[in-house]
Amino acid sequence: MKKIVLVMFFILMATTIQASNWHTAVEIYGNSVDLKPYKLSILSQTFDRKGQLEKTEELTFHLDYSLDEDNPERELILALEDGKDVTEEKRKELAKGRGDSNGPPGNMEDMQKMPLDPAVQTDVSSFFSGRTEIRNGITCEVWNFEIILNDKYTGVGTAWLIPSTGAAASLEYRIEPLFHFVEEMNMGMEFGDDLSDRWVMHSMNMAGKINMLVMKKGFKSIIEFDDYR
Secondary structure, eight states: OHHHHHHHHHHHHHHHHHHHHHHHHHHHHHTTTTOOEEEEEEEEEEEOTTSOEEEEEEEEEEEEOSSOSSSOEEEEEEEEETTEEOHHHHHHHHHTTOSOOSOSOTTHHHHTOOTTOGGGGGGEEEEEEEEEEEETTEEEEEEEEEEEOSSSOEEEEEEEEOTTTOOEEEEEEEEESOOTTEEEEEEEEEEEEOTTSOEEEEEEEEEEEEEETTEEEEEEEEEEEEEEO
């Protein structure tokens, strides 16, 4: 009987310790939410139905929070299409409202909910898988999680947490159910130190496939954040 009690005690202790690691990751992320990136770089690629690269677009912005801390103004610094400098043409498009100058539209904002945001933890469930994996050169605990994005969509994914600090190295998740005409869509986030040794989000990425009537394409987008203040 004593052995059973001891085994149950150690299982309970291990579960409690592991659960605290998720809470630590949330706390560490929460400590950086007031930091804002002042440089934003976007790499977008589209692929044909055979998976061959069709187009590459690279955009670099300076972000200005002086008018609105939650929705910064974007100043286009550089725009490249397949390696060609198209900065001036892109600036004109953005000025006319044809470019994406103010962030994601409407319901896409829900899709970008951060699973480690302290403010959304009532919508998140997580558990330790019992496994470790190498991620970004670091041995990490592998966590599974789900996040309610809105009344229709859920994010289902994996988080890699660093045992020694509790900080997240990266997250990956897919959206369920998929949008109409979307065959596949996955999102990811990478974290690390900035120049001031603060743990911040370095990048977000999205990749997937669209099948709309006769058009079948793949897409990939990487957004990098820099110059946190």
